[in-house]
Each structure stands twice: as C-alpha cells, then as structure tokens.
Amino acid sequence: MKIDITEIMNRRQYEIPFSYSFDPGKTDAECVDLPEDITIPENGIKVEGKITDNLGIITLKAHIKADYITPCARCLEEVHGNLSFDFERTVLADNTSRVFESHITDDGEWDGSTDDFLYVNEASVIPDADIIEELSLELPSFTLCSEDCPGLCPKCGKPLKDGDCGCKEEKYVNPQMAILQKLLENDN
Ligand SMILES: [Zn+2]
Numbered sequence: 001m002k003i004d005i006t007e008i009m010n011r012r013q014y015e016i017p018f019s020y021s022f023d024p025g026k027t028d029a030e031c032v033d034l035p036e037d038i039t040i041p042e043n044g045i046k047v048e049g050k051i052t053d054n055l056g057i058i059t060l061k062a063h064i065k066a067d068y069i070t071p072c073a074r075c076l077e078e079v080h081g082n083l084s085f086d087f088e089r090t091v092l093a094d095n096t097s098r099v100f101e102s103h104i105t106d107d108g109e110w111d112g113s114t115d116d117f118l119y120v121n122e123a124s125v126i127p128d129a130d131i132i133e134e135l136s137l138e139l140p141s142f143t144l145c146s147e148d149c150p151g152l153c154p155k156c157g158k159p160l161k162d163g164d165c166g167c168k169e170e171k172y173v174n175p176q177m178a179i180l181q182k183l184l185e186n187d188n
C-alpha cells in the first residue's frame, strides 16, 4: 500500500501509524516471485506498524503476519501455514539526507547497499515488494501436513494416512533404494 509521509517530510508529524492487508496478486509494486507451490489467500498478508522520524532519520517498522497454503511435501494434501516476523527499513526521503550521505564513499560513489532502504516517491513509500521479498526468505523450504506423514502409496498413489489402500504386500520403498535393490537382485 502507498503510505503518504507528507506530514513527516514537512516536519508536522513525527509518527505515522499504518495497518493494512494485501496479497501479492493485488499490489502495483513489482515483487519477487514466491515459490510456485505457495498460495497467499486474498488479503493474506497483514501489515501493522509505523513510520517515525527521529531527528531526520526516518524509519519504517512493522510486524507482518502472513497466511499461506502449500501442498504437503509427502502426501500433497493442502497445508495452511502462517508466518509472523518483524520488518524494518530506513526510509530515504531525498538524496541530501544524512542517511544517504553516509552511504557515499570517499570517491563520491554509492556504496552499493540497497537492501535496507525504502525510497520515497511523490511523498509516499510502498513497502509491499520488500515485505514479499522478506516473506520469501521466511518461508520454510518444505511443509508437512504432520511430522510423521507417511506419504503416498508408491503403487496406487493414495495417501497412506487415509488407511489401507489394498497394496499392503508392498511396503513403501524410497525410489532410490528401489533402484539399488534391483541392482543387487540382478547381481545374484
Ligand atoms: Zn502429508
């Protein structure tokens, strides 16, 4: 969401609280792509925080809560997960700010740091793209519906946790182990 910080830039206000929710499908900001198997429900990302001006150094601090849906890595059943993390950025209001100057090297070049900044555009900041980038780092690399999810039956493909599928003579074998087993059998 576009957060108007005119009041801070004009020094009429030193704190602007904000609270909103969004999802990656409904933001104008250009965002990093989340993994394909992650779905964020409508308004699934909740943002609550404030922008403060501390002697000319403007900071955005927020707490993010995000809901997501992803398939279980073993049985592919939909799993609803959620994340909660803190988000903080320094707001660069203009290129004469002290923060900006502190990142100019002795040669007059920008020192290359970009990650921790939000840039002001027409007296507003839009933190959504940065929030999604941070979210992509917070997401677990895989999700299970339960710690001991037994996965799918290798023969009929039914989730084993649903009970007996009728293929009980074959126990689950890791596909790679199955190849090894075949090789060993051929050796004999
Ligand atoms: Zn599962």
Ligand SMILES: [Zn+2]
Residues within 6 Å of the ligand: 153, 154, 155, 156, 157, 158, 165, 166, 167
């Ligand atoms: Zn089966």
